[in-house]
Amino acid sequence: MQDSESNRAIVPPAANGNGGEYAGEVVASIAYEKGRRSAQVAIDRIHEYVGQTERLLWLGLKNPHPDLVTRVGQALNLGAKALEELREPHRRPKIIDYGNVVLVVAITVEVEGDRPLFGETQIVIGDGFLVTIRRGSTAPHSALRERLEAAPDLLARGSDYIASELLDFLVDRYVHAATRLEGIVENAEQKLLIRGAKDADIRRLYRQRRDLLRIHNAIAPMAEICRRLSRVEMTAIDANARPYFGEVADRVVRVDELIAALRDALAFAFEASLMIGQSQQNDTTRRLASWAAILAVPTAVAGIYGMNFKFMPELEWHYGYPVTLAGIAAACGLLYWRFRRAGWL
Numbered sequence: 001m002q003d004s005e006s007n008r009a010i011v012p013p014a015a016n017g018n019g020g021e022y023a024g025e026v027v028a029s030i031a032y033e034k035g036r037r038s039a040q041v042a043i044d045r046i047h048e049y050v051g052q053t054e055r056l057l058w059l060g061l062k063n064p065h066p067d068l069v070t071r072v073g074q075a076l077n078l079g080a081k082a083l084e085e086l087r088e089p090h091r092r093p094k095i096i097d098y099g100n101v102v103l104v105v106a107i108t109v110e111v112e113g114d115r116p117l118f119g120e121t122q123i124v125i126g127d128g129f130l131v132t133i134r135r136g137s138t139a140p141h142s143a144l145r146e147r148l149e150a151a152p153d154l155l156a157r158g159s160d161y162i163a164s165e166l167l168d169f170l171v172d173r174y175v176h177a178a179t180r181l182e183g184i185v186e187n188a189e190q191k192l193l194i195r196g197a198k199d200a201d202i203r204r205l206y207r208q209r210r211d212l213l214r215i216h217n218a219i220a221p222m223a224e225i226c227r228r229l230s231r232v233e234m235t236a237i238d239a240n241a242r243p244y245f246g247e248v249a250d251r252v253v254r255v256d257e258l259i260a261a262l263r264d265a266l267a268f269a270f271e272a273s274l275m276i277g278q279s280q281q282n283d284t285t286r287r288l289a290s291w292a293a294i295l296a297v298p299t300a301v302a303g304i305y306g307m308n309f310k311f312m313p314e315l316e317w318h319y320g321y322p323v324t325l326a327g328i329a330a331a332c333g334l335l336y337w338r339f340r341r342a343g344w345l
Contacts, residue, residue, distance in 0.1 A: 025068055027134075028060035028145065035152030043068075047075040052128035056159060060141060061133045069133070076101075076129060089135055090120050093221040095228060101126040102236045104163065104225060106170050107218035108137040111180040116211050118218060121170060123163050125236045130159035132166065144169045160237045164244035167226060171248060174219055174255045178262070181215075185206070185262045192273040205270055212263045216256060222253040290339040297331045 029046065031039045033055050041057060042051070049057035061068065066087045075082040082098050085105075096103045101124055108119040119136030132141060144165060149156050155162065188208060192201060226249035230242045237245075301324060315324075339345045 019025060025061055025064045026059070027062045027140070028142075030058050030145075032058065032155050033058045034329055035154065035156030043071060043075070046072065046129070047077075048093070048127065049128045050076055055128065056162075057129040058145070058162065059129065059131045061131070063135055064133060070130065074250075075128060076124075076131070078124065078126075081159065082124070085123060086124070086133060091118075093225055097224045097232075097234050097236075099235055100221060102229075102234055104167070104229070106222060106225075108134075108139065108170060109174055109177045109215055109218060110138050111177045114184045114208075116177060116181070116215055118214070121166070123166055125159050125163045127236060128159070130162050139173050141166065141169065157241065158238060160241040161244060163284070164229075164241060164248060167222070167245070167248045168251070171222075171251045171255060174252070177215070178222075178255055178258050181212070181262060182258075185265055189265060189269040192269045195274070201273075202270075205266055209266050212266070213257055216259050218235075219252060219256050219259065223249045223256065227253060239255065286344040290344045293339070294332050294335045297335065298328045301328055 008111060013239065026043065029041045029043065031041050031049060038055070041059075046057055046059060049055055055268075061072070064072075069086050070083060073079075073086060078086070078101055079098055079124055082096070082101060082103060085103055089106045092105075093107055094103075094105045104123040104125070106121045106123065108121055110117045110119070117136070117138070119138070120133065121135075121137055122131075122133040124131035134141075148162065148165060154165075166327075187210070188201075188205060192205070226245045229237060230246035230249060232242075253333070305324075336345065
């Protein structure tokens, strides 16, 4: 006769009820006992882990169909309000305490090319289970799961501790995205400072500053959410897990400060490029004014001698022509020397 432990043998994914109509949507449905992986759980069995203390269910969904979300929510007794939130996409982070569970919505940020891509990760923290729902997020949680499985004592702390690690993992993705954007901003700064601001550069600069503002709006609320998790008493959050959320909040603040610094750097680079452009225009204006003043001398002399009066004494002077040319050359040379000395030429 087999005991209850052997009855929870690992079931292949194709045979556990998750590999048919929900193939690709259920990326993980794993049960842990005392921090160690014990079984792959079918969707129709996840209700068995509600309220467990020795066992933990970690269910991961990716772009799930609303019917799957409804089925999971009903099995875990999440309630109608929580199901309504889980089925709808979100653009801003949020946290809702439903008493029996806590829902945390985090906006994910990835960088592809030079543009950010936004998604969302919903984290449902319950007694005996943790549900993650990813929409539009390209970074899987497999690396985090492997790291935690290598340290069973960490997994054994419960779903609230895993949630703090998940949020910390998302902050790592924020840092990675900010690092990518830092390189893009540095390239933009070099182009603006070397060749000045052209029309295409101004449009690109506006788009980059707009992207950074959208990232700020996605990241900044996470700091307050993590602080609330670390300070406010909630049923699904153990007091021993709260300090971990406080550390995540501090990291979010540092990343947000980096994003703000990048926005300021683009603004300063743009202002510097405008100042450089204005300086170049002033130099050009001074050069044109200097040459115009120099050319005004021969123009004035030629205009005087071109008035075609009959009685002009200078017309019959034997040395008039060379003296006039010498006077023009001396005046032009003097003006050139003065303008050159003043830095206008």
